[in-house]
Amino acid sequence: MGTVHIKDEERIGSEARVKLEPSVYLQKLYQTGTPDLGWMNNMAEWGIRAKPGNLGLRLKDIEIGSYGIVPDHGSDHRSMAPRGSVIPEGVPSLGFTLNEKAEVWAENAAELYEEAVARQWSSARDIPWSELKPLPDDLERAMCQLCTFLTEVEFIAADAPTRWMSHMNQDFFEVKMFLATQAMDEARHTDVFRKRALANGGGLGVASALSELSLKRIFDAPSFSAQTGRLHLLGEGFVLTLFRQGEFIAPSRVDQEIFRRCMQDESRHVGYGTMHLRAQLKANPAVAEEIHEQLDDAERILLETFSVPEQVEPMAILMGGGIKHFDKGMEMQGQLWRRIVHEYLQRCDSAGLDRRPRCILPTDFSKLFEAPQNAVVS
Amino acid sequence: MPSFPEPQWFLALGRLMEAEGALFQRLGFAETRFVVRVIPDEGANGGEKLIGLVIDGYRLSEAASVDDLDRFDPDFVICAKRSVWERMLAEIAESGRPSLRHTLSSLALVGEEMWLESSDQLREDKFYRYNQTLQELLNLASRVSG
Numbered sequence: 204m205g206t207v208h209i210k211d212e213e214r215i216g217s218e219a220r221v222k223l224e225p226s227v228y229l230q231k232l233y234q235t236g237t238p239d240l241g242w243m244n245n246m247a248e249w250g251i252r253a254k255p256g257n258l259g260l261r262l263k264d265i266e267i268g269s270y271g272i273v274p275d276h277g278s279d280h281r282s283m284a285p286r287g288s289v290i291p292e293g294v295p296s297l298g299f300t301l302n303e304k305a306e307v308w309a310e311n312a313a314e315l316y317e318e319a320v321a322r323q324w325s326s327a328r329d330i331p332w333s334e335l336k337p338l339p340d341d342l343e344r345a346m347c348q349l350c351t352f353l354t355e356v357e358f359i360a361a362d363a364p365t366r367w368m369s370h371m372n373q374d375f376f377e378v379k380m381f382l383a384t385q386a387m388d389e390a391r392h393t394d395v396f397r398k399r400a401l402a403n404g405g406g407l408g409v410a411s412a413l414s415e416l417s418l419k420r421i422f423d424a425p426s427f428s429a430q431t432g433r434l435h436l437l438g439e440g441f442v443l444t445l446f447r448q449g450e451f452i453a454p455s456r457v458d459q460e461i462f463r464r465c466m467q468d469e470s471r472h473v474g475y476g477t478m479h480l481r482a483q484l485k486a487n488p489a490v491a492e493e494i495h496e497q498l499d500d501a502e503r504i505l506l507e508t509f510s511v512p513e514q515v516e517p518m519a520i521l522m523g524g525g526i527k528h529f530d531k532g533m534e535m536q537g538q539l540w541r542r543i544v545h546e547y548l549q550r551c552d553s554a555g556l557d558r559r560p561r562c563i564l565p566t567d568f569s570k571l572f573e574a575p576q577n578a579v580v581s
Numbered sequence: 582m583p584s585f586p587e588p589q590w591f592l593a594l595g596r597l598m599e600a601e602g603a604l605f606q607r608l609g610f611a612e613t614r615f616v617v618r619v620i621p622d623e624g625a626n627g628g629e630k631l632i633g634l635v636i637d638g639y640r641l642s643e644a645a646s647v648d649d650l651d652r653f654d655p656d657f658v659i660c661a662k663r664s665v666w667e668r669m670l671a672e673i674a675e676s677g678r679p680s681l682r683h684t685l686s687s688l689a690l691v692g693e694e695m696w697l698e699s700s701d702q703l704r705e706d707k708f709y710r711y712n713q714t715l716q717e718l719l720n721l722a723s724r725v726s727g
């Protein structure tokens with residue numbers, strides 16, 4: 204083997220503050236020439252032969268024997284020592300605070316992780332940018348304002364859950380790995396809507412104090428599950444419908460591809476949130492009140508967003524196909540509102556949260572402008 | 582020649598899906614069982630057709646008439662009148678994909694001409710999770726004769 208030349212080798216360590224102690228083990232090894240090999244007799248469950256399924260070797264295929272057991276209480280050592288490995292004495296704690304399975308778990312976390320990895324896409328490669336054609340000014344301005352909103356709000360779903368991720372016991376690594384894919388998805392959403400705003404003769408529009416308030420409240424949620432209710436169930440559920448509306452209103456195939464692909468990603472996030480809350484509420488029914496309180500506030504802020512034109516009008520213009528058909532666009536938005544509320548409540552049902560009696564979202568969009576203002580936002 | 586919505590017609594789509602391996606691998610795997618429900622137009626003869634489909638990764642592994650929806654246990658049912666399905670297929674035959682507002686997702690969003698039925702929102706959401714795969718599968722219809 205050739206000798207690697209290291210630049211200024213004689214200077215290395217010349218000012219070191221820490222003295223290097225020789226390794227007792229290596230001294231013995233070099234003196235005797237006999238390896239220790241004790242670790243070979245100190246393996247965890249041995250003889251495991253995971254078999255790949257038709258889609259390759261997935262996490263579910265390695266849930267075998269003791270390795271497939273996810274403990275209800277995360278390990279007390281609170282380190283990143285892999286679940287199922289032999290844990291030596293003295294591993295330092297990383298101070299995880301979410302150590303109960305129910306606090307983070309979702310039965311579909313591993314499945315969604317694998318799916319997310321398999322269904323990643325590139326906004327540079329997979330969007331047919333070269334097909335983008337100039338749009339009428341009103342449509343381009345509306346699309347750019349919508350993209351401004353989306354590029355503003357999307358990354359919260361990376362920033363907020365990953366704050367909790369570092370507090371999760373490593374025994375629940377499937378959840379952390381799923382959240383890592385969610386962070387990657389949100390990075391792509393942030394990038395693709397920014398790119399779209401800057402790609403067709405427009406630019407960014409106006410940011411939103413109300414959106415920022417809803418993002419701040421997501422940040423401030425007092426627990427991971429409370430945040431999940433607010434973020435994954437209501438916030439991302441709402442954005443999922445927005446992406447579907449985006450697919451529908453897309454004035455070009457470029458926009459359609461963007462929204463459709465984001466929609467796919469977003470439904471994984473909603474799927475995790477729904478299943479996490481199902482697990483949490485089953486194990487700890489009392490948590491329902493905390494989630495209800497979050498949703499009381501989140502629903503109120505969602506309704507407030509309909510009080511500013513830059514949130515309402517771009518979608519109506521895109522829905523109607525231009526300012527000329529603004530009324531038609533508003534009418535369609537009203538019709539879709541019912542679907543948003545219906546699907547949100549269905550997801551709450553699926554999570555095991557009886558939200559219907561407490562929900563302040565009217566099923567009829569006209570209530571938003573017919574009711575006295577303070578009845579809507581109080 | 583099988584014609585829409587015979588199971589054999591869907592199986593022909595499935596064979597094209599496998600032949601197009603690279604496209605579907607790039608979209609990523611999908612795992613879902615769903616039903617296509619074709620409702621006769623007013624005044625038309627014959628009853629409605631239910632075709633149960635299973636996508637297992639990158640292949641359509643099953644396409645068969647369904648008598649008992651509960652037994653088939655689909656994640657979701659995509660429902661539309663025959664004329665709506667046929668319009669979509671005609672547009673696909675013409676240009677390889679449906680027109681912008683006639684995609685599966687767009688039609689299901691409006692919910693008038695096409696709608697989804699499901700017992701659980703979480704399972705219905707698979708329609709969105711795998712939407713590109715479902716649309717690309719249907720877009721292969723331009724290459725199925727009959």
Ligand SMILES: [Fe+2]
Pocket residue numbers: 360389439468469472
């Ligand atoms: Fe998301």
